[in-house]
Amino acid sequence: MWAANAAEVGAALFPAVTFLLAGLLATGIGTGYGTTIAFVTLVFPAGLLLGTNPILLFGAILSGAVFGDNLAPVSDTTIVSAVTQDADIGGVVASRVKYAVAAAVPAFAAFLIAGATMTTTDPAAGSGVTAGAAWGLLHLIPVAIVIGTAIRGRHIVEAVSWGLFTAFVLNVMLGYFDLVDVGVSDVLVFMAPESGLVTALDTAPLIGAVIETVPAGEAGVGGSLYNGAVGFFPLIVLTLLIVAGAQIMRQGGGFEALQRWLLDTVATTVRRAEVTMVLGTAMVNAMVTINTAAEIAIAPYIRTLGRRFNINGYRRANILDANTSALGYIFPWGGGVLAGYSAMQTLPDEYGWFTVDMVVNPAAVFPYVFHGWFLVAVFLIAAVTGFGREYVSDRESEEVSRV
Amino acid sequence: MEEEPTIESGQGRSLDFRGGPAASAIPIGVFIVWAVFQSGVLGIGDTSGLVVGMLVGLIAGLPFVRGDWKTYADAIFEGMTQEVAATAAVAWLWAGMFANTIQAGGSSTAWCGPPTPPRSAPRCSRR
Known part of the structure; x- marks a missing residue:
């Protein structure tokens, strides 16, 4: 709100700016779900007060989540995409920026146009908007440290540990000087x-x-250390088991059979292989709505299919992650959309002026997740035209233990 | 180039199934059907539920094994101890702690919403 006030953002610009800010937060914390929930809870009401169209605004928040889920070095989909394709996370993120920007620029423009032309709600009367604490923006520092360190090629454990340490120190100091309501016990x-x-x-x-x-x-x-770690326990167990199932399929010959079928019938050239990968990831993600699980299951096929054509690890990782990140926030049954929707349903209770018909129906928002659609389009075009296609001979990705 | 430690290791048909190579896809196949049913059809976003799906899938593959079931169990162990899974687990644990610590520090205070009258303090719900 502080940043938004300072720029005197009107209802027309609000969706576009929200897309940027949500993208920034999502890239920093790596979780699109968390960004969606935070923004729906805090930014969405503010936007409606200014008279922004609710469906468009929800679409903007989800788009920011897609952006961060795709690009963030600490995002689970990014990590899986890099690890399963034997590529270092820093290199993957660096090579992915061009696709993310290629999708984000038209998306931003679309939000500007839509913000200006779509009908808005009447600004709610009666509540003033107070300036929030600017201290929260200081948290961009540990975020920048993690992103910068990871891109520079340091091990992800080292990069995140540095970020964790600085975030902890920042929290303690902010709490000690009574600037923000936070203390050591919020961490542990x-x-x-x-x-x-x-x-x-x-x-x-x-x-x-x-x-x-x-x-x-x-x-x-x-505390945050506990919640953050425990939150991932089920996914870790699931990953272990999926990989076990994949091993059985490999040792039983099923993996090879499926692969041979794909190579013989569908993926006969580099271009067709890449298009198959793009469409395949889209299909599986459309069906299995917990996108990380879908990604882990598809990854071995992307890997073998891609390597047959000497496509290097970075390119394969980027193809794998794009539709995984995008689709979780587009379809009404996607995990990201549902997370935002449940947060939105608490708003009529929290704010007196927030009426039930301001809550966006998940089935209504899918056309407006502009960045998600543009990302899908960018990769489809990239597969067909060869834009960004990298071979092993162009650039060898670093070994996965450098991850 | 270095020997890649991950997904490609363990080649070879050391596991025989009644129904041939296609039967080796039963565990993953059951999981996909389960996942589509649970998350797609029923709309339940519970990852632990998916864990059960994968476990049921692994058990479902057992009756189709030709020969000693021990080779099947060994394949499970070998799969679970691959570097891919361990690296992902480490990365997630660290990333999870980091993301939550940032959010605990109230970066959300920068995005506080307006107050609901008659309260005068901003309502910042920290996540």
């Missing part, structure tokens, strides 16, 4: 059932900051 907290020992530790200096006393039934560990 031990919620222990009451006992003599626990009470003593709770009041102790330093360690007391991470200890809280709670009723016995509510004991647990919490």
